[in-house]
Amino acid sequence: MAEFDYDLFVIGAGSGGVRAARVSAAHGARVAIAEEFRVGGTCVIRGCVPKKLLVYGAHFAEDLKDARRFGWNVPDCDFDWATLRDNVLSEVDRLNGAYTTTLESHKVEIIHQRATVAGANAVRLADGRTVTARIILVATGARPAVPGCPGHELGITSNEVFHLDALPKRVLIAGAGYIANEFAGIFNEFGSKVTLINRTDVILRGYDAAIRDRLLQISTAKGIEFRFHAEFRGITKGDDGSLTVEMTNHDPITVDRVLFATGRVPNTEGLGLEGAGVELDDKGAVKVDADSRSSCPSIYAVGDVTNRIQLTPVAIREGQAFADTMFGDKPWRVDYDNVPSAVFSHPPMAGVGLTESQARQQLGSVKVYQSDFRAMKNVLANRNERALYKMVCDGVTDRVVGLHMIGPDAPEILQAAAIAVKAGLTKADFDQTVALHPSMAEELVLMR
Incomplete structure (x- = not known):
């Protein structure tokens, strides 16, 4: 191992790369990690963490109104975007420092510059140096996709949305995935x-x-407009700074901001991977096996840069498995079945396991149970917004194969329920559990 400068060189200090570097170093490996932007990656710096803080801030709009029904003499309140923005960015700075400190405390060398692959065991740094490593781990994540329509440079992505000078009075969001719906609710x-x-x-x-x-029904009732079968034709900027968007099948619309939320692209361009024999798929993602090894035996990849699940907890688990397997003499593999996920929309969604459609295709015989109700808080607040919980079961074995929810605190409730799905429990197991009353979560054991 002494023939190399490092035992492990990690390219990218996001969630997966940081975990892999820290744990590998704890196992005794000589580790360096290169990051051209900030330590922490998409989730911490410009993704799920600052976005969730915006979600918390957005919830006060309804909470302040509802508070009056609960006896609080809340006056009409103004919202100051700059205060929330700056506080969120300060928290991002704190987390960036915390991640950096964690790496340094584990004796991981942090190289604050771009790194590319120069061979099976070589990495070229932006300053011109070339270093060697027995193993190279690519953890460069992904970036927002931007449509190629005329005027696309006038739009922004989730990278820039946290730094807006002012809150747009009118915003057009392109896309219908979790990022699009979350920011639709926030704005x-x-x-x-x-x-x-x-x-x-x-x-x-x-x-x-x-x-x-x-969610579509509730979002529409809240005033969000949806235009379907609409593709960009172009964006033009007016003298007053407004943006006019032309699209198929709909009239043009004039807004103050255009936010692209049309998917994410793996960050593999210009990394030199092909030259080292690393195979990519048709979307540019690194193809890896169950141990995160690429087609080049000394190069591995974890997180959003691979052709697997693009979720931060998955990347962290992949980084842990890689480190334990390669340097800790504790080999194990990530299990991708029943990975829970959430959409922090207004209200939030959460799900784990098979959807009803997927279950019918895979299992044939399926039993579905639902609870469609109005949360107690919404009742007193005179808010006509209903939650929906759905349980999908194997029609033969009674095993719960999917749980799907929309309503207040759905992600918080689902995390514990996902354990039951992962463990293969049955509808009868849920039925035999005494309800925790009064709560929304009790609906999970009361569905008929």
């Missing part, structure tokens, strides 16, 4: 007029149809 609660456009008529593809239909 709508802050008082912006939100229009979401999508090239098909399906939002949140891959989630259970009944749950996503409920």
Whole structure:
């Protein structure tokens, strides 16, 4: 191992790369990690963490109104975007420092510059140096996709949205996945007029149809406009700074901001991977095996840069498995079955396991149980917004193969329930559990 400068060189200090570097170093490996932007990656710096803080801030719009029904003499309140933005960015700075400190405390060398692959065991740094490593781990993540229409440079992505100088009065969001729906809810609660456009008529593809239909219904009732079968023709900027968007099948619309949320692209361009014999798929993602090894035996990859599940907890688990397997003499593999996920929309969605459609295709015989109710808080607040919980079971064995929810605190409730699905429990196991009353979560054991 001494023939190399490092035992492990990690390219990219996001969630997966940081975990792999830290744990590998704890196992005794000589580790370096290169990051050209900031330590922490997409999730911490410009993704799920600052976005969730915006979601918390957006919830106050409804909470302050509801508080009056609960006896609080809340005056009409103004919202100051700059205060929330700056506080969120300060928290990002804190987390960036915390991640950096964690790496340094584990004796991981942090190289603050771009690194590319120069061979099976070589990495070239932006300053011109070349270093060697027995193993190279690519953890460069992904970036927002931007449509190639005329004027696309006038739009922004989720990378820039956290740094806006002012809150747009009118915003158009392109896309219908989790990022698009989350920011649609955020901006709508802050008082912006939100229009979401999508090239098909399906939002949140891959989630259970009944749950996503409920979100569409509630979002429309909240004032979010949806334009389906709409593809960009172009964006032009007016003298007053406004943006006019032309699209197929709909009239043009003039807004103050255009936010692209049309998917994410693996960051593999210009990394030199092909020259080292690393095979990529048709979307540019690194093809890896169950141990995160690429087609080049000394190069591995974890996280969003691979052709697997693009979720931060998955990347962290992949980084842990890689480190334990390669340097800890504790080999194990990530299990990708029943990975829970959430959409922090207004209200939030969460799901784990098979949707009803997937279960019918895979199992044939399926039993579905639902609870469609209004949360107690919404009742007293005079808020006509209904939650929907859905349980999908194997029709033969009674095993719960999917749980899907939309309603207040759905992600918090689903995390514990996902353990039951992962463990293979049955509908009878849920039925035999005493309800925790009064709560929304009790609906999980009361469905008939």
